[in-house]
Amino acid sequence: MRWTMSSDRVPEAWYNVVPHLPEPLQPPLHPGTREPVTPDLLTPLFPMALIRQEMSAETYIDIPGEVLDILRMWRPTPLIRARRLEQALDTPARIYFKDESVSPAGSHKPNTAIPQAFYNKAEGVKRLTTETGAGQWGSALSYACSLFDMECKVYMVRASYEQKPYRRVMMETWGGEVVPSPIDQPDHPGSLGTAITDAVRDAVSRDDSHYSLGSVLNHVLLHQTVIGLEAREQLQLAGEEKPDLVIGCCGGGSNLGGLALPFVADPDVELLAVEPSSCPTLTEGKFEYDFGDSAGMTPLLAMYTLGHDFIPPSIHAGGLRYHGDAPIISNLVKAGRMRATAYPQGKVFEAAIQFARTQGPIPAPETAHAIRATIDEAIRAREEGQERVILFGYSGHGLLDLQAYDDYLAGKLEDV
Amino acid sequence: MRWTMSSDRVPEAWYNVVPHLPEPLQPPLHPGTREPVTPDLLTPLFPMALIRQEMSAETYIDIPGEVLDILRMWRPTPLIRARRLEQALDTPARIYFKDESVSPAGSHKPNTAIPQAFYNKAEGVKRLTTETGAGQWGSALSYACSLFDMECKVYMVRASYEQKPYRRVMMETWGGEVVPSPIDQPDHPGSLGTAITDAVRDAVSRDDSHYSLGSVLNHVLLHQTVIGLEAREQLQLAGEEKPDLVIGCCGGGSNLGGLALPFVADPDVELLAVEPSSCPTLTEGKFEYDFGDSAGMTPLLAMYTLGHDFIPPSIHAGGLRYHGDAPIISNLVKAGRMRATAYPQGKVFEAAIQFARTQGPIPAPETAHAIRATIDEAIRAREEGQERVILFGYSGHGLLDLQAYDDYLAGKLEDV
Numbered sequence: 001m002r003w004t005m006s007s008d009r010v011p012e013a014w015y016n017v018v019p020h021l022p023e024p025l026q027p028p029l030h031p032g033t034r035e036p037v038t039p040d041l042l043t044p045l046f047p048m049a050l051i052r053q054e055m056s057a058e059t060y061i062d063i064p065g066e067v068l069d070i071l072r073m074w075r076p077t078p079l080i081r082a083r084r085l086e087q088a089l090d091t092p093a094r095i096y097f098k099d100e101s102v103s104p105a106g107s108h109k110p111n112t113a114i115p116q117a118f119y120n121k122a123e124g125v126k127r128l129t130t131e132t133g134a135g136q137w138g139s140a141l142s143y144a145c146s147l148f149d150m151e152c153k154v155y156m157v158r159a160s161y162e163q164k165p166y167r168r169v170m171m172e173t174w175g176g177e178v179v180p181s182p183i184d185q186p187d188h189p190g191s192l193g194t195a196i197t198d199a200v201r202d203a204v205s206r207d208d209s210h211y212s213l214g215s216v217l218n219h220v221l222l223h224q225t226v227i228g229l230e231a232r233e234q235l236q237l238a239g240e241e242k243p244d245l246v247i248g249c250c251g252g253g254s255n256l257g258g259l260a261l262p263f264v265a266d267p268d269v270e271l272l273a274v275e276p277s278s279c280p281t282l283t284e285g286k287f288e289y290d291f292g293d294s295a296g297m298t299p300l301l302a303m304y305t306l307g308h309d310f311i312p313p314s315i316h317a318g319g320l321r322y323h324g325d326a327p328i329i330s331n332l333v334k335a336g337r338m339r340a341t342a343y344p345q346g347k348v349f350e351a352a353i354q355f356a357r358t359q360g361p362i363p364a365p366e367t368a369h370a371i372r373a374t375i376d377e378a379i380r381a382r383e384e385g386q387e388r389v390i391l392f393g394y395s396g397h398g399l400l401d402l403q404a405y406d407d408y409l410a411g412k413l414e415d416v
Numbered sequence: 417m418r419w420t421m422s423s424d425r426v427p428e429a430w431y432n433v434v435p436h437l438p439e440p441l442q443p444p445l446h447p448g449t450r451e452p453v454t455p456d457l458l459t460p461l462f463p464m465a466l467i468r469q470e471m472s473a474e475t476y477i478d479i480p481g482e483v484l485d486i487l488r489m490w491r492p493t494p495l496i497r498a499r500r501l502e503q504a505l506d507t508p509a510r511i512y513f514k515d516e517s518v519s520p521a522g523s524h525k526p527n528t529a530i531p532q533a534f535y536n537k538a539e540g541v542k543r544l545t546t547e548t549g550a551g552q553w554g555s556a557l558s559y560a561c562s563l564f565d566m567e568c569k570v571y572m573v574r575a576s577y578e579q580k581p582y583r584r585v586m587m588e589t590w591g592g593e594v595v596p597s598p599i600d601q602p603d604h605p606g607s608l609g610t611a612i613t614d615a616v617r618d619a620v621s622r623d624d625s626h627y628s629l630g631s632v633l634n635h636v637l638l639h640q641t642v643i644g645l646e647a648r649e650q651l652q653l654a655g656e657e658k659p660d661l662v663i664g665c666c667g668g669g670s671n672l673g674g675l676a677l678p679f680v681a682d683p684d685v686e687l688l689a690v691e692p693s694s695c696p697t698l699t700e701g702k703f704e705y706d707f708g709d710s711a712g713m714t715p716l717l718a719m720y721t722l723g724h725d726f727i728p729p730s731i732h733a734g735g736l737r738y739h740g741d742a743p744i745i746s747n748l749v750k751a752g753r754m755r756a757t758a759y760p761q762g763k764v765f766e767a768a769i770q771f772a773r774t775q776g777p778i779p780a781p782e783t784a785h786a787i788r789a790t791i792d793e794a795i796r797a798r799e800e801g802q803e804r805v806i807l808f809g810y811s812g813h814g815l816l817d818l819q820a821y822d823d824y825l826a827g828k829l830e831d832v
Contacts, residue, residue, distance in 0.1 A: 001488055004420035072417055073496065073776060080489065084563070102518055104776030106815070146773045147500070166582075166818040173772050173821050356589050357562045360489060360520030399522070399815040402582040405589050 003079045003234040007072035013060040015225040017261040017328060018218060020059070022335035025218075025327055026302035029289060037299045044204050045211040047123040050116065053219040061222065067115045070147060074103045074110075075226065079234035080394075084358045086378070093381035095374060096238065097394040098231045098259060101361065105170075107396030108255050109140030109214055112223035116212045117144035127151040127209040129202040131181065131195030133251070134160055134318030134366065135167030136396055137214030142176030153209075155181040155198040157321070158190035159314035167400050191311050192252070192322040193294030200297055215252025216292060216301070216326045224258025231391060232262055243391035245270045245377060249369035250282065250340070251319045253326030255395040261328070264337065271338040272377075273329065274369040276320050276348070278416040279312035281305060282333050282340035290324055303330040313416050315345050316404035317365035341373060346415035348372050349408040352398065364396035365404055419495045419650040423488035429476040431641040433677040433744060434634060436475070438751035441634075441743060442718035445705060453715045460620050461627040463539040466532065469635040477638065483531045486563060490519045490526075491642065495650035496810075500774040502794070509797035511790060512654065513810040514647045514675060517777065521586075523812030524671050525556030525630055528639035532628050533560035543567035543625040545618040547597065547611030549667070550576055550734030550782065551583030552812055553630030558592030569625075571597040571614040573737070574606035575730035583816050607727050608668070608738040609710030616713055631668025632708060632717070632742045640674025647807060648678055659807035661686045661793060665785035666698065666756070667735045669742030671811040677744070680753065687754040688793075689745065690785040692736050692764070694832040695728035697721060698749050698756035706740055719746040729832050731761050732820035733781035757789060762831035764788050765824040768814065780812040781820055 018025055027036040039051045046054075053061060063071075082095040100108035120128060128145060130152070132138030138154035145152035154176050161168065161180040168178045181195035182188050196213070203211035213220060228246075235243060246263055248256030250273040263269040273282050285304040292298035294308055305324040306312075312321045325333075332338040345365070352368035354375065355361070363371060370392045381388045398405065407413045434441055443452040455467045462470075469477060479487075498511040516524035536544060544561060546568070548554030554570035561568035570592050577584065577596040584594045597611035598604050612629070619627035629636060644662075651659060662679055664672030666689040679685040689698055701720040708714035710724055721740040722728075728737045741749075748754040761781070768784035770791065771777070779787055786808045797804045814821065823829045 002423045002490070004422060004494075006420060007418045073500075074418070078420075084489075104772075104778070143776055147776070165822075166815075169818040169822040169825070170778065170815075172825055173769065173778055173818070175773060353589065356520075357591060360559055360563070362520070362586065362589055397815075399582075399586075399813075400818075402585040402589070402816075406581075406585040409585070409588055 001081045003237045005076040005234065007075065010068060010071050010075045011226050011229040012068065013062050014222045015229055015262050016056055016059055016061055016222055017264050019057050020265050021331050022337050023331060025331055028299040028301050031291065031296060031299055045200065047119045047125065047210065049119040050219050053222055054217060064118060067118050070114050071226065076230045077102050079231055079238065081238065082359055085355060088358045089375060089378045089382065091378040091382040092386065093378040093388045093390050095378060096235065096391045098227055098391065099394045100227060101394055101397035105136065105140040105143045106399065107136040107140065107364065108224060108227060108258060109137045110143060111226055111258065112214065112220045112254065113140035113144035115223050117148045117150060120210050121148045121150060125210045128212045129153045129199040129209055130212045130214065131192055131199045132156045133192050133321055135164055135400065136319055138176065138178065139167060139170050141212055142171040142174040145176065146174040152176040153202060154178045155195040157181060157192060157195050157318060158188060160318040163403060164400055170400065189311065189314050191294060193308055196293035197295040197297060200293060215254040218328060220254050221257035221261060221326055221328050224254050225261050227258035227393065228260060228262035231259060235391065240389050242266060243269055244388045245272060245390045247272045247274060247370050247373050247390065248393040249274050249320060249366045249395060250325065250329060251322045251366065253329035255393050257326060257329055259393040264332065271332065272373060273333065273338055273340040274373040275340065275342045276315055276317055276369065277342045277344045278315050279321050280342045281323065281325050283342045287330060287334050292324065301327050303327050304333065315416060316401060317345065317369065319366045320369065343369060343372050344415050346413060349413060351375050362398045363394065364398045365401050367395045417497045419653045421492040421650065423491065426484060426487050426491045427642050427645040428484065429478050430638045431645055431678050432472055432475055432477055432638055433680050435473050436681050437747050438753050439747060441747055444715035444717050447707065447712060447715060461616065463535045463541065463626065465535040466635050469638055470633060480534060483534050486530050487642065492646045493518050495647055495654065497654065498775055501771060504774045505791060505794045505798065507794040507798040508802065509794040509804045509806050511794060512651065512807045514643055514807065515810045516643060517810055517813035521552065521556040521559045522815065523552040523556065524640060524643060524674055525553045526559060527642055527674065528630065528636045528670065529556035529560035531639050533564045533566060536626050537564045537566060541626045543569065544628045545569045545615040545625055546628045546630065547608055547615045548572045549608050549737055551580055551816065552735055554592065554594065555583060555586050557628055558587040558590040561592065562590040568592040569618060570594045571611040573597060573608060573611050573734060574604060576734040579819060580816055586816065605727065605730050607710060609724055612709035613711040613713060616709060631670040634744060636670050637673035637677060637742055637744050640670050641677050643674035643809065644676060644678035647675060651807065656805050658682060659685055660804045661688060661806045663688045663690060663786050663789050663806065664809040665690050665736060665782045665811060666741065666745060667738045667782065669745035671809050673742060673745055675809040680748065687748065688789060689749065689754055689756040690789040691756065691758045692731055692733055692785065693758045693760040694731050695737050696758045697739065697741050699758045703746060703750050708740065717743050719743050720749065731832060732817060733761065733785065735782040736785065759785060759788050760831050762829060765829060767791050778814045779810065780814045781817055783811045
């Protein structure tokens with residue numbers, strides 16, 4: 001069963017969790033002075049509207065009408081009960097997933113790409129630069145720029161650029177320009193950190209350009225809260241008062257944050273972050289101030305980090321290969337409000353195949369991390385005889401990741 | 417804007433257009449005797465439930481509950497108003513599309529794959545064989561078989577098998593087995609006709625197997641009528657009494673039939689079939705009895721045909737490379753109830769890019785044929801100052817067709 005809502009039920013305001021966090025959020029620091037950053041430091045990169053959102057203490061922030069008109073082309077996204085998966089697991093748990101794969105770019109990423117392009121356009125910016133890992137974010141921003149007649153330059157982590165040629169074609173179909181990162185080291189597999197460095201350098205070198213980030217920052221997680229706000233309403237349509245457990249995969253944290261943040265204020269709702277064992281930021285990183293990029297050009301963020309020079313192995317879940325985590329997510333984990341767990345990619349693809357063969361959809365490797373944890377939690381519910389309501393984020397489809405499935409099915413996947 | 421409906425609004429009966437055609441449908445003939453086929457001739461290939469549907473004169477046929485439960489995982493599919501495309505074309509036409517790309521297999525094909533697998537399973541069949549052109553149908557049947565724990569063997573037109581390796585991976589992810597056709601001629605590009613021959617030969621050679629066809633036959637078009645039945649209701653939700661014009665791409669005719677047949681009885685609704693110039697069955701074929709496959713093993717069907725030995729060029733819209741058309745579609749065109757038009761693939765990809773850059777979604781090359789015709793009709797509406805309501809079928813996404821987009825964007829597409 002699916003719960004849909006008509007397009008007039010897209011939330012008209014984003015939910016800002018910052019005033020509701022268990023502990024105050026530590027401010028970003030200037031990379032040179034180590035003093036809290038001021039808005040003027042950020043103006044070469046971001047429009048004022050986004051800088052204000054980044055620092056806002058308001059609980060609700062209105063979504064502009066022009067942004068709503070676009071979101072309504074695919075939102076509200078469906079909430080689906082995974083009954084066939086429940087049956088296969090013989091679990092008393094009720095499993096729901098929020099399907100963000102129905103956006104034109106195939107993931108949750110357009111939820112923030114659209115407002116970012118909108119606010120930049122409104123302030124006269126003609127061109128955006130960005131990084132992309134798996135290609136989901138670069139696709140979303142290329143798409144958003146095509147709607148606002150803006151140029152888009154995407155620095156794509158080289159490992160993904162080579163593994164996923166069709167992601168490049170997708171971005172080019174929307175008019176984006178794509179190059180592998182790091183641009184100056186052709187033998188380097190790259191990471192989100194190196195690609196951020198390339199994109200920031202490009203943006204500050206040109207007057208007509210701004211930089212756009214697909215995760216980590218407060219305003220990005222803010223824009224993603226439409227996911228959780230819709231899911232909360234749809235769960236009620238499905239006859240559930242609330243979820244007992246909310247699960248999301250976590251790279252920078254925007255997918256997880258989008259689904260989970262609207263539930264933070266309810267202490268009965270457990271929150272679970274799932275990450276790859278090969279890039280275990282929340283489970284094995286240190287909570288400290290670190291740079292967002294590999295070259296140390298960005299402000300310092302208070303977050304769980306493996307160090308800004310950490311280069312994870314070239315796993316297929318390219319979107320989870322980030323050395324740090326969103327300050328908001330880090331804050332929640334540090335305060336004990338959110339749990340975190342990690343899986344190697346073999347177990348993750350095993351879950352992806354089980355999901356595809358019971359429910360149908362073929363998930364992105366990133367999304368399959370959340371599915372792995374959901375399956376394990378549903379099995380635990382069976383073993384403990386508990387009727388739990390599990391909500392997980394189906395952040396994107398795997399239709400541009402079929403090489404990974406081919407490797408897994410042929411026994412060629414490196415199980416890191 | 418989008419019009420969705422809750423999953424309890426999936427139609428509970430299929431619409432059988434046969435008793436409502438402008439002229440009686442000519443029966444299929446035995447390939448040897450040229451006498452009308454009797455059900456017993458078909459039992460080596462199909463279950464009795466489908467044979468009865470193939471020959472039914474009832475207007476409505478109930479959809480089994482178990483089939484409905486599965487369809488409800490993604491149905492009703494959304495009806496979307498393409499406002500941004502309208503604005504780009506500056507047209508007074510109101511353009512709506514019915515989005516079948518949201519199914520797990522990415523097209524309308526599961527609408528019939530699910531009931532076909534269901535009825536075969538119910539009659540004890542353990543294994544299905546089939547052909548696939550672009551891979552959409554093979555994907556859908558592999559998916560359906562995974563849900564019913566059946567084996568699936570797919571003969572894929574060699575040109576597509578080589579152009580689209582990820583379609584094979586998709587089918588294998590659902591547990592299907594895929595081989596290129598014709599199996600005995602490794603240098604032959606294949607066609608739907610050769611692949612049907614391979615699949616039929618396999619099915620009749622094994623007691624545990626039946627054959628499954630993804631288009632052309634009456635029962636296949638019947639199963640697809642959920643598309644048009646939903647669209648009719650959703651158009652009313654959108655405030656439109658009815659469409660003035662219904663447009664669909666046409667290979668075998670199941671996508672077009674699914675959308676258009678529920679509107680046949682209303683003489684005010686114009687119907688338009690769109691096909692590739694390189695395989696112009698309706699626009700340049702002859703209406704006569706011909707075989708469904710290339711080897712002349714199947715019953716003879718009364719249809720528009722280019723001859724069962726016609727091998728079209730290897731265009732990217734592999735799903736439209738069929739030498740004939742559904743007898744129901746042929747009947748409508750012959751009687752003047754439906755128009756047909758044809759486009760070369762360069763014009764088709766130009767339309768696909770315009771759609772992607774205004775609306776967002778990247779269409780399958782097959783679907784882009786309908787988009788091309790829609791754009792031309794919307795321009796005509798502007799030139800004639802007419803406020804027309806155009807409904808077209810968004811039969812599938814192009815995410816497994818990005819090589820074609822790469823070729824087009826690089827100026828390497830052969831414009832046949």
